[in-house]
C-alpha cells in the first residue's frame with residue numbers, strides 16, 4: 001500500500017520530471033502509468049529491444065534519475081487511474097482488477113494528450129490509423145504498420161513518424177501536410193532562439209528527401225476507399241482555410257493511411273476533480289485553468305505537460321519540474337525563496353521555447369475546411385456508430401450541447417465518453433447550430449475513465 | 465430587454481415533465497413555448513426510466529434502498545398515499561398508446577417495454593414479512609401482484625442469485641427510455657405547433673397586477689398568458705422569481721451503468737434492498753441509486769459506486785465480471801411528503817406548478833402533462849389534482 005505524499009498520474013517526461021523534482025526535496029511520490037514502463041508517448045520503452053529502434057537518450061536519462069530516487073519514488077506501471085473523488089482521493093485499478101483508493105496530500109496530473117483524427121468518408125476502415133499508433137508498433141515491437149503507407153495531417157510529428165517508418169524499411173508513399181509551404185518556410189523566423197529544435201525538423205526533411213519521400217504541402221485526405229479494408233486514398237489541394245479543390249483529387253493505392261491533426265489534452269481527471277477548464281484551441285482544446293505555478297483551481301492539484309495544453313516534450317519536462325517544486329512548496333517541504341530560485345530558470349527556459357511553439361501552433365491550427373469532409377453517412381462517433389445524418393438531426397432539433405446530443409443521438413454515449421469524437425463533433429455542431437465551441441462545452445467526464453469491472457469495486461460482494 | 469415574442473403559455477424546463485406539459489397543451493391547441501437550459505444534474509437525463517407505478521408507490525426501488533441505508537431492513541418503508549398510487553397507475557397505463565402516438569407523430573421509438581415486469585427480491589425473513597404486507601396492501605385492484613418461488617425465478621431469469629427466499633412480481637411495472645420519451649414529447653409538441661428554445665435559461669419573471677406578463681430568458685423575453693414551472697429540482701428557484709415559496713429540494717441519485725450486454729440477458733427489472741437493476745434496450749445494465757440530500761452537488765462518490773456494485777453482484781452474481789461503463793448522478797425534485805406539486809399557485813393568477821416528480825417523475829409524466837394542461841386552460845383535469853396543490857404546504861412556507 002502506498003502512502004506517498006504526492007501521487008503523479010502519468011509517467012511521461014512531465015510526470016517523471018515532477019517526481020524527480022519533488023523527491024529531491026525529500027517527498028515521497030507515487031507515479032502511476034498505464035504503460036508497462038515509464039516513458040510516456042515520446043520516450044516509450046521497447047518491449048522487443050532486439051527489433052525495435054534504440055530508446056531516446058533523454059528518456060533513458062529520466063528513467064535513470066527516477067531509478068536513483070527509488071527510496072522516494074514508487075512506480076506503479078500497468079495501473080489505471082480511473083477517477084478522482086472528493087478530498088484528493090485517487091482510484092487506481094491494476095490489470096488483475098485489484099482496486100485501491102489512494103489519498104495523497106497533493107496530486108500532479110501529467111496524463112499527456114491523445115491524437116486528433118477528423119471524421120471523413122472511409123476513416124473507420126481497417127488500415128486507417130493514427131501516426132502515434134503506428135509509432136507505438138515500431139517503438140515497442142519493431143513491427144511495421146503496413147507495406148505502402150501514406151501520412152496525412154499537420155505538424156512536425158508527421159515527419160518524425162515518417163522517418164521512423166523509413167528506418168523500419170516501410171515504403172512511405174508521401175506525407176501530406178495540410179498547411180502551405182510558405183507558412184512552414186516562415187518558421188525559422190520564430191525559431192532562432194531554439195536552433196536545435198529547428199535543426200531536428202530539418203534533419204527529418206533531409207532524411208525524407210534522401211529516401212525519396214515527397215512532402216506535399218497544402219493537401220489533405222478527403223476520403224479513404226475500400227470494401228473491408230483500406231486500398232486507396234483520395235487527396236486534394238486545399239485553400240488557406242483547408243477547403244479542398246474537389247476537381248483536383250488524386251488517388252493513391254496504399255494499404256495504410258496514418259492521419260493526425262495534432263493532439264488533444266487528456267483533461268478528464270482534472271474535470272472529475274472539479275478543476276475549472278478553459279477553451280484554448282491553440283493548445284488543443286479544453287485545458288485546466290492554471291496559475292503561474294501550475295496549480296489548478298482545486299487546492300493541492302497541479303497539472304503539467306501535454307495534458308494541460310499541448311506544447312511538446314521539452315515543455316512537458318520543464319513543467320513537470322515546476323509542478324514538482326510547486327507541490328513541494330504546497331506541502332511545506334521547501335520555503336518560498338527556494339521555490340522562486342528554482343522557478344526562475346525554468347520560466348526563462350519556457351520563455352525561450354515559446355516563440356517557436358506559438359508559430360507551430362499557428363501554422364497547424366485547424367481550419368474550417370477540414371470540417372467539410374463529413375457526408376451524411378460518415379460515422380462521427382465510432383463507439384456508438386452514429387452517422388452525421390443522425391447527429392445533425394438531433395442538432396437541428398435543438399440538441400446543441402454534449403449532454404443533450406448524447407442523449408438524443410447516442411453520439412458520445414460509448415466507452416470513450418466523447419474523448420475521441422467530440423473535438424471534431426463539437427466543431428461540426430458549432431457550424432451547424434451557428435454557436436461557439438465555448439457555448440457547446442467539453443464532454444462531461446464521469447468515472448470510470450478506464451475499464452474496470454463491477455467486481456473490482458466490490459471484491460467482498462457475496463455471490464453464492 | 466425588448467419583447468421578442470409572445471405565447472399563450474410559456475413552459476419553463478425541458479425535462480420529461482415540461483415536455484409532457486408542452487405536448488398536452490399543444491395537443492389542446494394552445495400556443496406554447498418550451499424553454500430549457502441544460503443544467504448538470506437534470507433528473508430526466510440521469511433517470512433509470514423505470515415505470516414502476518406500484519413498486520415505487522409501495523416503497524420499493526429507491527424507497528427500500530434509502531430505508532435500508534437509514535435503519536436496516538426492519539419493517540420496510542411505508543407506502544405512499546393511495547391517491548398517488550392511483551395517479552401513477554393511471555399514468556402508467558398511458559404508455560402503450562402514447563408510444564404509438566409519438567412514433568407516428570415524430571418517428572421516435574421511446575423503447576417502452578410491455579412485458580418485463582418488476583421483481584422485488586426477498587433475501588431474508590424480515591423482508592419476507594415486508595413482502596407479505598406489500599401484497600396485501602396492493603390488493604387486487606391493480607393487476608395481479610404475485611409472490612414467486614425461487615424455482616419460478618430461476619426458470620424465468622436464471623442469472624438471478626439462487627440465494628433468496630422469494631420475490632414479488634409486479635407485471636405492469638415496466639420501463640422506458642426517459643430521454644427518448646422526453647425528446648419525442650418535445651418534438652411531438654413542436655409537430656403540434658409548439659416552439660422549443662434550447663439554452664434559454666430563465667432569469668426573471670415580470671409580474672403585474674397579480675399576473676405574470678412576461679418571461680425573461682437568455683434567448684429573449686416572451687410575453688405570455690400563463691407560465692408553467694417545470695424546472696424540476698430548480699423549481700423553487702423559478703417560483704422565487706415570482707416571489708413564491710415552494711418546498712422543492714434536490715435529492716441526489718447516483719447510478720452506475722455497465723457496457724452493453726446481449727439484450728434479454730436480464731428479463732425482469734429487479735428491485736432489492738441494496739439497489740435496483742434494469743437492462744435497457746441497447747443492452748446496458750443500469751444499477752441505481754442513492755437517495756440523498758446534498759444540495760445541488762452532482763458528483764459521484766466512490767463508496768456509493770462500490771455499494772451499488774456490491775448490491776448488483778449479490779442479486780446477479782454474473783455481473784461481477786462485467787465492465788462498468790459510467791457512473792453519474794442526477795437531482796430529483798423532492799418534496800417533504802414525496803408527492804408532486806401540480807396546478808395553480810395561489811399567489812399569482814396565471815402561474816402553475818408542474819414539479820416535485822421526485823423518484824417517479826418518468827412514470828408520472830403522461831398524466832402530469834394532461835392534468836396540468838387542463839388546469840392551465842381552465843378545463844377540469846381528468847384526475848383530481850387537489851392532493852397535489854402547492855397550497856398544502858402553506859404552513860411550511862408562510
Ligand SMILES: Cc1cc2nc3c(=O)[nH]c(=O)nc-3n(C[C@H](O)[C@H](O)[C@H](O)COP(=O)(O)OP(=O)(O)OC[C@H]3O[C@@H](n4cnc5c(N)ncnc54)[C@H](O)[C@@H]3O)c2cc1C
Pocket residue numbers: 009010011012013014015032033034035039040041042043079080081082110111112113114115131132133135157160161263266304305306307311312313314316449
Ligand atoms: C501517440 C503520441 C506519440 C507521440 N510521439 C512523439 C514523438 O515521436 N516525438 C515528439 O517529439 N513528440 C511526440 N509526441 C508528443 C510528446 O509525446 C509529448 O509532447 C510529450 O510526451 C508530452 O509529455 P507528457 O509527460 O505531458 O505526456 P505523455 O508522454 O503522453 O505521458 C503521459 C502518460 O500518462 C499515462 N496516463 C494518462 N492517463 C492515465 C491514467 N488515467 N492512468 C494511468 N496512466 C495514464 C499515459 O499512458 C502516458 O504514458 C507524441 C504524442 C502522442 C500522443
Ligand SMILES: Cc1cc2nc3c(=O)[nH]c(=O)nc-3n(C[C@H](O)[C@H](O)[C@H](O)COP(=O)(O)OP(=O)(O)OC[C@H]3O[C@@H](n4cnc5c(N)ncnc54)[C@H](O)[C@@H]3O)c2cc1C
Pocket residue numbers: 476477478479480481482499500501502503505506507508509510511512513514515516664665666667694695696697698702716717718719752753793794795796797818819820821822823824825826827828
Ligand atoms: C438516478 C435517478 C433515477 C431515477 N429513476 C427513475 C425511474 O426509474 N422512474 C421514474 O419514474 N423516475 C425516476 N427518477 C425520477 C425522475 O427522473 C424525475 O422525477 C423526473 O425526471 C423529473 O423531471 P423534471 O422534468 O421535473 O426535471 P428535470 O429533468 O430535472 O428537468 C428540469 C429542467 O429544467 C431546466 N431548468 C432549470 N432551471 C432552469 C431555468 N432557470 N431556465 C430554464 N430551464 C431551467 C433544467 O435544466 C432541466 O432541463 C429518477 C431520478 C434519478 C435522479
